[in-house]
Amino acid sequence: MEKYEQYKRVFSHFDSNGDGKISPEELRQCVASIGGDMSAEEAASAVALMDSDGDEMLCLEDFVKIVEGAEEGEKQSDLKAAFKLYAPEGSACITPESLKRMLSRLGQRSSVHDCKNMIAPFDINGDGVLNFDEFKIMMSC
Structure with a gap:
């Protein structure tokens, strides 16, 4: 399956009301589902920081940028570890x-x-x- 399709599937899972957006409350639920804890204020701040169109919700494109950014950070960390070996x-x-x-x-x-x-x-x-x-x-x- 193409990576973008995987992102869409995960996004749809987090978008509990199916409106094509992830609200701060849906983000809190997502974090809780993986064992994390996020206050309503933290969720609202996180969404505001990542929201590209100013509607105080995350669209699929925002979500993809977040996930790819996290993956890039992971790659950077792996490269730093490899660099230290050499x-x-x-x-x-x-x-x-x-x-x-x-x-x-x-x-x-x-x-x-x-x-x-x-x-x-x-x-x-x-x-x-x-x-x-x-x-x-x-x-x-």
């Missing part, structure tokens, strides 16, 4: 040497020269190492 402890970048060490731990034999060549296409600022932004680009390829 970067030397306390460092803000991946060096050819640290890349070689990690690849060796993963069972792949590479020379420092090979690792420099792996880094080079993504080394936007030309400093010979990968910072987190460059690493994100590399991982998206």
